[in-house]
Amino acid sequence: MTDTAIRLADYLAPSHLIESVALTFRLAPEATLVLSTIRFTPNKARPGSHDLRLDGENLTLIEAAIDGVPVTAEPDETGLTLPWADLPEGPFTFTAEVEISPATNTALEGLYMSNGMYCTQCEAEGFRKITFYPDRPDVMAPFRVRIESDMPVLLSNGNETATGPGWAEWTDPWPKPAYLFALVAGDLIAHSAGFTTMSGRPVALNIWVRPGDEGRCAYAMDSLIRSMRWDEQTYGREYDLDVFNIVAVDDFNMGAMENKGLNIFNSKYVLALPETATDDDFARIEAIIAHEYFHNWTGNRITCRDWFQLCLKEGLTVFRDQQFSGDMRSHAVKRIEDVLTLRARQFREDGGPLAHPVRPEEYVEINNFYTATVYEKGAEVIGMLKRLVGDDGYARALDLYFQRHDGEAATIEDWLKVFEDATGRDLAQFKRWYSEAGTPRLKATEDWADGVWTLHLEQVTPPTPGQPLKHPKVIPVALGLLNGNGDEVLPTTVLEMTEAKQSFRFDKLATRPIPSILRGFSAPVILERATSPEERAFLLAHDTDPFNKWEAGRALAKDLLARMVTDNASPGPDWLDALARVATDDSLDPAFRALALRLPGEDDMAQTLHASGITPDPARIHAARRQMADALARRLQPELAGLIDSLAEPGPFTPEARAAGRRALRLAALALVTRTDGGLRAAEAFRSANNMTEEVGALACLLDIGRGQSELDTFESRWGKDRLVMDKWFSLQILYAAPEATAETTRRLTDHPAFDWKNPNRFRSVLGALSGNHAGFHHASGDSYRLLADWLIRLDPLNPQTAARMSTAFETWARYDADRQALIQTELDRVLAAPGLSRDLAEMAERMRR
Ligand code: 0A1
Ligand code: ZN
Numbered sequence: 001m002t003d004t005a006i007r008l009a010d011y012l013a014p015s016h017l018i019e020s021v022a023l024t025f026r027l028a029p030e031a032t033l034v035l036s037t038i039r040f041t042p043n044k045a046r047p048g049s050h051d052l053r054l055d056g057e058n059l060t061l062i063e064a065a066i067d068g069v070p071v072t073a074e075p076d077e078t079g080l081t082l083p084w085a086d087l088p089e090g091p092f093t094f095t096a097e098v099e100i101s102p103a104t105n106t107a108l109e110g111l112y113m114s115n116g117m118y119c120t121q122c123e124a125e126g127f128r129k130i131t132f133y134p135d136r137p138d139v140m141a142p143f144r145v146r147i148e149s150d151m152p153v154l155l156s157n158g159n160e161t162a163t164g165p166g167w168a169e170w171t172d173p174w175p176k177p178a179y180l181f182a183l184v185a186g187d188l189i190a191h192s193a194g195f196t197t198m199s200g201r202p203v204a205l206n207i208w209v210r211p212g213d214e215g216r217c218a219y220a221m222d223s224l225i226r227s228m229r230w231d232e233q234t235y236g237r238e239y240d241l242d243v244f245n246i247v248a249v250d251d252f253n254m255g256a257m258e259n260k261g262l263n264i265f266n267s268k269y270v271l272a273l274p275e276t277a278t279d280d281d282f283a284r285i286e287a288i289i290a291h292e293y294f295h296n297w298t299g300n301r302i303t304c305r306d307w308f309q310l311c312l313k314e315g316l317t318v319f320r321d322q323q324f325s326g327d328m329r330s331h332a333v334k335r336i337e338d339v340l341t342l343r344a345r346q347f348r349e350d351g352g353p354l355a356h357p358v359r360p361e362e363y364v365e366i367n368n369f370y371t372a373t374v375y376e377k378g379a380e381v382i383g384m385l386k387r388l389v390g391d392d393g394y395a396r397a398l399d400l401y402f403q404r405h406d407g408e409a410a411t412i413e414d415w416l417k418v419f420e421d422a423t424g425r426d427l428a429q430f431k432r433w434y435s436e437a438g439t440p441r442l443k444a445t446e447d448w449a450d451g452v453w454t455l456h457l458e459q460v461t462p463p464t465p466g467q468p469l470k471h472p473k474v475i476p477v478a479l480g481l482l483n484g485n486g487d488e489v490l491p492t493t494v495l496e497m498t499e500a501k502q503s504f505r506f507d508k509l510a511t512r513p514i515p516s517i518l519r520g521f522s523a524p525v526i527l528e529r530a531t532s533p534e535e536r537a538f539l540l541a542h543d544t545d546p547f548n549k550w551e552a553g554r555a556l557a558k559d560l561l562a563r564m565v566t567d568n569a570s571p572g573p574d575w576l577d578a579l580a581r582v583a584t585d586d587s588l589d590p591a592f593r594a595l596a597l598r599l600p601g602e603d604d605m606a607q608t609l610h611a612s613g614i615t616p617d618p619a620r621i622h623a624a625r626r627q628m629a630d631a632l633a634r635r636l637q638p639e640l641a642g643l644i645d646s647l648a649e650p651g652p653f654t655p656e657a658r659a660a661g662r663r664a665l666r667l668a669a670l671a672l673v674t675r676t677d678g679g680l681r682a683a684e685a686f687r688s689a690n691n692m693t694e695e696v697g698a699l700a701c702l703l704d705i706g707r708g709q710s711e712l713d714t715f716e717s718r719w720g721k722d723r724l725v726m727d728k729w730f731s732l733q734i735l736y737a738a739p740e741a742t743a744e745t746t747r748r749l750t751d752h753p754a755f756d757w758k759n760p761n762r763f764r765s766v767l768g769a770l771s772g773n774h775a776g777f778h779h780a781s782g783d784s785y786r787l788l789a790d791w792l793i794r795l796d797p798l799n800p801q802t803a804a805r806m807s808t809a810f811e812t813w814a815r816y817d818a819d820r821q822a823l824i825q826t827e828l829d830r831v832l833a834a835p836g837l838s839r840d841l842a843e844m845a846e847r848m849r850r
């Protein structure tokens with residue numbers, strides 16, 4: 001593996017730059033012709049006599065020429081080298097004619113077909129499957145594209161500059177790397193709108209979908225318009241083309257892609273109606289539309305020098321979409337949700353064999369580094385930077401970033417330098433957040449004497465693969481102090497920790513304060529502090545910081561669940577009463593109350609137990625968590641019916657946050673009632689639901705108590721023709737299967753005629769649900785491990801990217817007992833022995849293998 005690794009340290013500037021690119025596509029499913037005319041110029045930043053290496057994979061080269069002189073060099077497996085001796089001294093024109101086969105491209109990378117429509121996915125290195133090109137992000141060029149096809153709608157990047165029967169020409173004036181290239185041709189229909197930018201320029205907006213889906217685009221369009229306005233108002237960023245097109249495709253490896261002026265989306269993140277999409281779907285659509293739109297500046301106008309800098313665009317763009325969703329909805333609720341995701345995905349990654357820095361230093365397959373660490377921890381690092389330099393400093397740094405680097409391919413060094421220049425701060429130590437993997441543990445203890453309260457902090461980052469030794473990081477610790485009445489005696493203050501051990505003194509206090517540490521989750525660390533249940537309950541009731549208020553309840557629940565698993569404890573009044581008070585407190589946001597009622601996840605619990613030196617038993621965790629839910633249901637029983645009734649939404653469905661929060665709390669209450677009424681109320685809720693949130697919400701309640709078969713059948717006959725809705729039907733049955741039935745349920749569903757395993761959404765909805773059912777996946781029989789490995793081996797030759805991504809289900813093996821470890825290692829070995837294994841899956845399996 002190491003001999004094929006690509007290293008940041010080996011970066012060399014490109015030998016040649018590109019002045020312009022012209023492409024012609026003659027589309028045909030199995031024999032598309034790609035004609036390219038590329039104007040190259042030697043790169044002055046890389047003096048010397050260099051061959052020109054062009055990337056190219058799975059291409060049939062018909063002919064190529066340099067300034068009209070045929071090229072005699074032959075391509076190899078990964079590209080074509082134009083020897084220095086054949087290159088003119090100054091600028092020259094390279095032309096090529098290449099044939100490709102989109103219809104047989106199952107990897108969904110490059111030019112491929114989905115439901116009879118042509119589309120592309122070029123990030124990270126897909127353009128090399130379209131034609132010979134220096135497929136690296138630091139080579140930027142303006143593109144002209146001509147598409148010839150009898151498909152009615154022909155789209156590419158930029159503005160449409162000419163069109164006629166059977167062809168269209170698109171011109172993108174903004175220099176871009178090849179990974180932002182896109183082309184779409186199909187029988188599509190547009191949901192259209194318009195937008196006037198802050199300087200008064202009109203922009204045509206279109207969301208292109210298959211005929212029949214045009215009625216499901218309104219929410220995505222509304223989200224797009226709000227994103228465009230927000231980026232103007234918040235970051236001063238204006239859109240820069242005459243048109244912004246979005247296309248929804250059913251077969252897509254990821255969520256969506258920010259191609260310049262032509263975003264391509266997994267249809268799951270575009271199409272939504274109240275009847276077909278849940279509140280979570282609506283929120284995700286809003287966030288992803290915003291994310292891709294925001295890339296226009298953070299990613300496209302300023303791109304990455306190389307793929308090691310991926311977090312430069314992704315961390316920043318996630319941070320921006322999180323800010324946007326907070327502004328559109330509730331900052332408190334959004335922060336809690338983001339931290340839940342961070343812990344579930346990034347802390348999990350950071351604590352296992354796949355841990356890597358936010359800016360990795362080497363990779364074998366870059367597609368394996370579109371990770372929670374690069375995205376979510378990358379966003380956290382920016383949040384910390386903002387906390388340290390303040391809102392004004394952040395705004396000045398961002399202005400400088402856009403001014404200094406517009407049109408460039410930049411690095412993390414460039415990014416940190418704008419903060420240093422704009423604020424005068426030295427960020428040398430802060431940079432460790434980019435280079436060191438692992439989640440720091442922050443240990444907190446206190447002293448109290450003579451009106452002086454002292455907080456002692458100690459940071460330790462555990463070793464991660466390839467990085468045995470860690471260094472102290474700059475940790476912004478937001479702190480507030482409360483007195484016994486719940487009044488704030490110290491409002492939120494950011495302490496700046498820079499040493500391995502550091503103490504902070506607070507004097508002139510009348511009474512011993514109750515600290516609220518790491519408010520707003522001010523740094524992506526694990527806070528360790530011995531805290532009594534009484535103190536947690538106090539903070540749950542009184543903390544003025546909404547994140548820490550929620551966190552106190554969470555910690556209370558996790559402490560209890562841990563004791564239930566290890567000591568057979570049972571839920572007592574401290575937790576039950578504290579939670580009941582929050583659940584029924586009408587002065588609190590219903591969305592917040594719903595989050596407070598959500599019990600800790602089983603995977604999260606396994607991670608926590610492992611971190612404290614206890615080998616987690618998945619079956620015990622599962623049973624204890626259910627026991628916890630039962631106790632809560634009994635405690636709240638007198639209130640639940642009233643709560644459910646009072647939260648009924650009069651009037652038509654709206655996806656906005658307020659209504660969604662009420663539905664979330666209502667469903668949380670319904671889930672509890674279901675544990676005591678045998679499903680009566682949930683069955684009724686399923687029957688009367690007029691939106692997908694309540695329909696699947698009620699169904700989930702029933703499945704969770706082992707009922708709901710007739711509702712499943714009703715659901716299937718109602719939605720059998722709707723791919724996106726049926727993905728939910730597949731997932732739910734597996735997620736809520738009993739541990740011993742999970743593998744069998746999954747196997748049965750893979751035999752279902754609608755299980756189209758070549759469609760990534762459907763594959764994920766089944767095999768992703770298998771690994772999402774913690775106790776079922778880790779069932780002692782090892783059946784689930786085997787089943788997943790079988791399917792990874794089967795998918796890999798067709799779609800290595802998705803197979804590799806789903807293999808991360810095994811990344812937690814080291815948490816479990818020796819038997820489970822051995823079972824997982826056997827499966828990883830079996831994957832590694834698969835003939836013709838892809839580089840993608842091979843890299844992942846090798847990194848995970850003991
Ligand atoms: N840049 C996109 C994510 C993306 C990455 C890779 C893809 O194919 C390998 C597709 C999409 C984003 O951040 O939304
Ligand atoms: Zn992105």
